[in-house]
Amino acid sequence: GFKLAKWASNDSSVLSDIAVDKRATTDNREILRTLGLHWNRERDEFTFVALITENEKNCTKRKLISDASKLYDPLGFLTPFVVRAKILFQKLWQAGIDWDEPLTTSIAEDWSKWKREAKNLWKIKIPRCLIPSPMEETDSTELHVYGDASKWAYGAVAYLKVISKDKTTVRFIMSKSRVAPLKTITLPRLELMAALIAAKLGSFIKNSLAMPIQRVICLKDSQIALSWIRIEAKNWKPFVKNRVELIQQLTEPKLWKY
Known part of the structure; x- marks a missing residue:
């Protein structure tokens, strides 16, 4: 197989154990x-x-x-x-x-x-670095995902909240966005589309990070979208129903906040 090379680290003690010819080189130190x-x-x-x-x-x-x-x-x-x-x-x-x-x-x-x-x-x-403190000093970790929309675009952003004995830190993980469709869609429906991106983003991050996450909390500033998410999907028309079903599969409706 291939041998890993071009190693880099922000810790000089780690680099000291790596042969010089195996380290990454750059014009800028x-x-x-x-x-x-x-x-x-x-x-x-x-x-x-x-x-x-x-x-x-x-x-x-x-x-x-x-x-x-x-x-x-x-x-x-x-x-x-x-x-x-x-x-x-x-x-x-x-x-x-x-x-x-x-x-x-x-x-x-x-x-x-x-x-x-x-x-x-x-x-x-x-x-x-998402967790500045050693994992053994961490009391809990929470994933907070915000979804939002406008007439031009919609998307979501995720943050990791790490609570330890001495402090609480919040780190930006990633975000996703899409341009609103050319076909006119009401703002509440765009907000629901943003909520679906938030649900997918939260699920992806939780499954990707090799760490325990106690809660995934999703947040929206649309009461209409939240009411759709909190009620059984079969009550809604196809556009809303299909998206709410996915959201409810990926997240806990009770953990959606305003």
């Missing part, structure tokens, strides 16, 4: 790229770099997609920012703009603003 992400091993944080050219004339749909795809964000750390590019792309399809056709004035202005703001992504730092 602190920053390493791992699976497309930038990791500051000294601070043990994920950082972000946007290699996007700001001042360009005659930007096209092809160029917009090319630039947006340069942000590799598999865990959704940048979801609020990335989803704005997805919304602009949807607007381009609605406007019927061809691949190499210049953007409309309003979309071009929004895109220029997005690219200007992309320069500041380096300021975002996400701690890699």
Whole structure:
């Protein structure tokens, strides 16, 4: 089989036991790229770099997609920012703009603003370590998943709450988002779609993390969506029924909070 190499650690004592030729090398002593992400091993944080050219004339749909795809964000750390590019792309399809056709004035202005703001992504730092205290000192761990929606997009974000004897810490794990369908859907239904993403996200994280999680708490700010989730699915019409059934299979309805 393959022998593992290019080892890296934020702990010098760990690296001291690894042969020099087996360690990861980089021009920057602190920053390493791992699976497309930038990791500051000294601070043990994920950082972000946007290699996007700001001042360009005659930007096209092809160029917009090319630039947006340069942000590799598999865990959704940048979801609020990335989803704005997805919304602009949807607007381009609605406007019927061809691949190499210049953007409309309003979309071009929004895109220029997005690219200007992309320069500041380096300021975002996400701690890699989810549990800063030793596991034996941890009293309980809870997964809190928030779902939300607007007329433009919907999604969910998950945090791990770790309660120990001396302190409580909260860590951002990951998020997911989708652009709202072109077909008009009522906001309560979009909120339910966000709740389904939250349920799937919570289930995925709980099954993926190699640690005990005492509770998975899901939160929504839509009383209508919550009422659907808390009542037996068969009472609703197909659109609501199908999604509520999945949500109830993946989560405990009583642990959905407002």
